[in-house]
Amino acid sequence: MNNLVEKLFKLTDNKTNVRTEMLAGLTTFMTMAYILAVNPGILSASGMPKGGIFLATALAAALGSLLMAFFSNYPFVLAPGLGLNAFFSYTVVLTMGYSWQFALLAVFVEGLIFLILSLTPVRRAIFNSIPISLKTAVAVGIGLFITFIALQGAKVIVNNDATLVGMVSFHNSDFHTTGIWALLALIGTVLTAVMVVKKVKAAILLGIFATWFLGIISELVGIYTPNPAAGFFSIVPRFGNYFSDLGNTFSEFGITFGALFNSGSWTHTQGGAVVGQGWSLVTSLDFFVVMFAFFFVDLFDTLGTLIGVSMKGGFLKDGKLSRINGALCADSIATSAGAILGTSTTTTYVESASGVAAGGRTGLTSVGAAGLFLASILLAPIFLAVPSFATAPALMIVGFYMVSSVVKINFSSYGEAIPAFICIAGMPLTYSISDGIMLGVVSYTVINLLTGKRKRVNYVMGILSILFVLKYALM
Template identity: 65%
Template sequence: MSEKKKKVKRWAGRELKRESLILEKFFRLTENKADITTELLAGVATFITVAYILAVNPDILAASGMPKGGVFIATALAAAVGSALMGFFANYPFVLAPGLGINAFFSYTVVLMMGYSWQFALLTVFIEGIIFLVLSVTSIREKLFNSIPFSLKAAVAVGIGLFIAFIALQGGKIIVSNEATLVGLVDFRSADFHTTGIWTILTFAGILITATVIAKGIHAGLLIGIFATWFLGIFAEIFGIYVPNPEQGFYSIIPHFKNYFGTLSNTFNEFGVTCGALFNPDSWTHSENGVVVSQGFSLLKSIDFFIVLFAFFFVDFFDTLGTLIGVSLKGGFMGKDGTLPRASRALSADAIATSVGAVLGTSTTTTFVESAAGVAVGARTGLTAITAAGLFVSAIFFAPIFLAIPSFATAPALFVVGFIMVTAVSKINFNDASEAIPAFICMISMPLTYSIADGIMFGVISYTLINIVIGKIRKVHWLLIALTVFFMLKYIML
């Protein structure tokens, strides 16, 4: 070996050692019994498991009128920022991204049902993140957490799961509106086979594929299901089985790279629109039957604003705590006394990511339970989260691919995520009717009212009133009683 090559080798060795020392200093690898290779591989595994959100979130938020391309970039950047904060600030291998369920509440309840603009919904998410941050650095978060009975916490997860599954079946054209029964199964006899028909068949196929992959225990099951179903659709379009019909809402599902840079440029332009929306009071409009009834800061005085704010906060707060507890138990991060070291830092990272995500143009950013995939690979430190953050940034430059993914490909992933969330039903004590009935009211109300907020309010109100009537007022926290009064006033003043 020449002297020059030896010098290069020694230099490379010193640089590698220097980088290792930097990583050791930041993430305390030795102390956490971790190694760089495993952390990097765990980061890749976690990203692959969570990456489906890049296809699903823009699809759901686009229903509110938000530009899909802008939401895609906002989703990637919010996930990158949140994961990086968790990695550097809390040193945990937890990955963050805009959460499922809460994005459905954003589009289908706050915007489509309640009549608020998506710009105002972003404002609410931004403020919720600030409140979450304040509570994350004080003891208030434990008090609020303890005031909500465990049965209702589990019911919220179940209700959101049912709601997500219902939305998935609608997006997959399996469930359609029906005058006689409100909703019903698609009628294959009257449906156009080359549009609605094949769309429904592909959704069924996607559910079977995704369920099979998940049942085999493959960590990237959701992502595999999305791409496998999408590829089936591409072949269907190539061979003329699926025929795009833009007038009916059926577009080509083949990504076009001829105008790749044009698509990317338009995507960034749409991203600029979503970023600027939060700071434009003129867009914070609430309308009823097409008539503007309030605008600007006057919305902050309405009860609806606080209902929406609480719903965003409630789901984000308890979903984050639940995920942190679940994944931490699996990874062995919990202390012997059941506490989580650096919990305030982890919660603060999540809160900051929520507000930053709102500024970027997406719904609530939260910690993903799929982080357990990285833990299963051997993740022990924040280096895993940092790795995933870098992959989220790189995904931005593949926008034409992610934006071409149709809803029949994302519906199966949503359906399976709904199933995963519904498993929380086993945590409800059905032997105690005073706990189980309010929980049932909470979880069944969400899909039937098409509103997560109404489900939460019905659950809280019924829990409080039932327990007061049967003489168990002592087990109802005073904060819960205050919330019940607040929610009842909301319905009285409708």
């Protein structure tokens, strides 16, 4: 068995072992297990059943991660992507009026197009054409972005009418919900940081469990008071209706599985009235627009994540990722397979960096995470109870690791450094990896062309810049 694992994943060549890889897989899973609760909450707004979405989410994540492991041997983990699921529900279904089955079809087709491009030099050329300064900026920007997400999820950063965002007020907010949520995240971050400084093994994972444990104690003694109406749920696992809830989950999965192939359910409504139905919708301009929107965001979210995590793991050689075709094919197939299962675009997760930080270097990390996603189907009450304040410290530390790459940017070369800075700032401030890359690519191209540094701008960067401008001008 050990020989087979060694042969498949080349652990010795990558200076790792089974224990380290499994621990890394567990760490990655714990930092992204929130998607098992968040994705059903978002996609159900489109009318899809929550139980079916939950099961589809777990299965798509497991399948995608296994494909990544065996196609590329990189420690990248996949799951339905945030942002794209919101576009699915709130834009395509609730705003444009298309049925969720039709939206799944658009995701399915987008994945097929991705796969075709992944089998050609196109996606590899895009990845390799991005200059090393922007690749580094992407890693740094993602670090800031996931830190921002962590602070928001932990209620440390909240909405502020005057400045858009601000820090939580422990005096003006309800301390037994928002206040203690934020305080536990801050305490957990300090605990995790201390363990990292002390070089404690599995510090990130231990930080998650320690913070969660503190939260459970807070709830049991009454310091934390769940308020489901305000989005604050119990963080103590409950098993009272375990078997009936599990049965409902599988029953609802029968509704979402394969639903995209039911042409009779492809509808377009306006003002509550059906204005289009069936195959005629597939040939419409709107289908292309919807499919292209999924395609465009998925492409650059995936490339951005691969760059950022690869930079952190030391997988880039001369700015190139050696087995990128396998990684891209895995991502593409997972997207189409996820649509069949009943979820929006499945993509590579930036939280994979937490597993890399824990020592993950091969696809065995992805296999470990995939196994846990499958196990989560049977242990849903536990995994769904992991609160965002418990994963926030892990994401904060991962953000720190990724931001440390900023020293690799040559700030004395303004033509390289200014676009890199724009890219870094763009990701957290636009709340989008793809938007940050867009700002970096376009500014790099324009600044260097206008300053006479045309040799820095290859034809792929030029084409990307034009496409980015057209995308934001027309959509």
